[in-house]
Amino acid sequence: MISKAFAVFNKDFHSELRTRYAINSLAMFVIVAISVIMFAVGQEKISEGLTGGLFWVVIFFTAMSGLARTFVSEEERGTSLTLQLVASPSAVFSGKLLFNIILVFCMNTVIALLYAALFESFVIKNYSLFFFSFVLGNIGLAISSTIIAAIISKAGAKGTLYPVLSFPILLPLILTSVQLTLFSLDGTSIEDAKFELAIVVSYDVIMLTVSYMLFDFIWKD
Amino acid sequence: MIWKIILFLLISFVSIAGIAFPIVKNPQAWYEFPNIPGLEENAKIIFFHVPTAWLTLIAFLMSTVFSFKYLKNKNMDDDAKAYAAAQLGMVFCILATVTGAVWAKFAWGAFWSWDPRQTSIFALLLIYGALFALRSSIESEEKRATLSSVYSMIAFVTVPFFIFIMPRIMKGLHPGSADDTGAGPIVNFQMNSSMLFIFVLSLIGFTILYYWMWQVSYKSVIYRDKLNKNLIRG
Known part of the structure; x- marks a missing residue:
């Protein structure tokens, strides 16, 4: 199963390198979103709390603009039936999830670097806390958006439906991650943020389990 | 039929009792409610706000249970039941949000303040x-x-996150939040027996009402599907 999953990931990776659709559109989306926020902020001094929130606004909308591609492109090209023949549902899901996790990591690293460069008040005081919450948050974001993307692709890939369906599912993760980002900007120690980190971990685990259990029903018509 | 009459009497009694029974300092008669400090007359909305919030959750739970049954047996009737439960859940969710916001206006001073409970009911509406x-x-x-x-x-x-975890980490005004100094929701320690009795009656009455509405509603969904199919065939 693992080799099949890697094969699916490899296929997605190579077709992405060939077209560079997701990378280009995500990069442009990040730039556009951040520049809109910069224009809206203007010459105002914004507080730490606000930058922490705005950071997750950009992450959420960038994810919503790009992560549905993995499954939607299969439906568009009509290759999903072939994929069903070749690999088991859990292998397909693992491959797609791996691809989305890597995409989310690249995207969010770029966003974090841009934020650190462009916003004066985005100064991280506790790097290890930021790192942990960033990694756990990204994994959760990737898992939830991958399973919702699978639902969307079977529902006829309605573009506006994706953020509508994902937002309530992602809300616990986003609320906790905003809190954790604020903690790392404040310089709160990891000891004090243990409860929030535990919430994100449990969210990741629960979502991963539920996704693997339910993906079969979505994937097989 | 007898059930409908009992339900009618129950709901009428709860509505009249909940609105009309007086709130006094030292309740003596069976129809007098105690004065809960900080809530006073506002406390009466508890007979309508809590049952709607309770039914929102019950409806969501039933919708999920029948969804699970659908995935297991692929029986379209289960889907109709889940859909009907979700429809009613949406209605009660809106009612709970509105009654909660009205209560919040008079008890906390604003219709909406992103209290954890308000956030979670908002998330449920979104779902x-x-x-x-x-x-x-x-x-x-x-x-x-x-x-x-x-x-x-x-x-x-995701619902456990909203119901059990968010109120523990976010500061809130609703009973049961992280910085609540009391032992728990006001139900536990400040209601007298008559108030508690009417509160429980109202929960039972609204639950029966919901069950009846749900039956009518899922049957109508099933009949509508059948009629549609007959139209297409005929």
Whole structure:
């Protein structure tokens, strides 16, 4: 199963390198979103709390603009039936999830670097806390958006439906991650943020389990 | 029929008692409610706000249970039951949000303040809204049933985060929040026996009402589907 999953990931990776659709559109989306926020902020001094929130606004909308591609492109090209023949549902899901996790990591690293460069008040005081919450948050974001993307692709890939369906599912993760980002900007120690980190971990685990259990029903018509 | 009459009497009694019974300092007679400091006359909305919030959750739970049954047996009737439960859940969710906001205006000073409970009821509204958006976007019946069942099960696993975890970490005004100094919700320690009795009666009455509405509603969904199929065939 693992080799099949890697094969699916490899296929997605190579077709992405060939077209560079997701990378280009995500990069442009990040730039556009951040520049809109910069224009809206203007010459105002914004507080730490606000930058922490705005950071997750950009992450959420960038994810919503790009992560549905993995499954939607299969439906568009009509290759999903072939994929069903070749690999088991859990292998397909693992491959797609791996691809989305890597995409989310690249995207969010770029966003974090841009934020650190462009916003004066985005100064991280506790790097290890930021790192942990960033990694756990990204994994959760990737898992939830991958399973919702699978639902969307079977529902006829309605573009506006994706953020509508994902937002309530992602809300616990986003609320906790905003809190954790604020903690790392404040310089709160990891000891004090243990409860929030535990919430994100449990969210990741629960979502991963539920996704693997339910993906079969979505994937097989 | 007898059930409907009992239900009518129950709901009428609860409505009249909940609105009309006086709140006094030292309750003596059986129809007098105690004065809860900080709530006073506002306390009466508890007979209508808590049952709606309770039914929102019950409806969501039932919708998920029937979604699960649908995924297991692929019986379209289960999907109709889940759909009817979700529809009623949406109605009660709106009612709970509105009664909660009215109560919040008089008890906390603002209609909306992103209290953890308000955040969670808002998330539940969003989930219901997303479920109906998903359902209306799919033409094929079986695909619609499968995908909405899957979505409602995914949404269901996030509910514990909102109900049990968020109120513990976020500061809130609602009873049961992290900085609540009392032993728990006001139900436990400040209601007298008559108030508690009417509160429980109202919970029972609203639950029976919900069950009846749900039966009528899922049967109508099933009949509508049958009629549609006959129209297409005939």
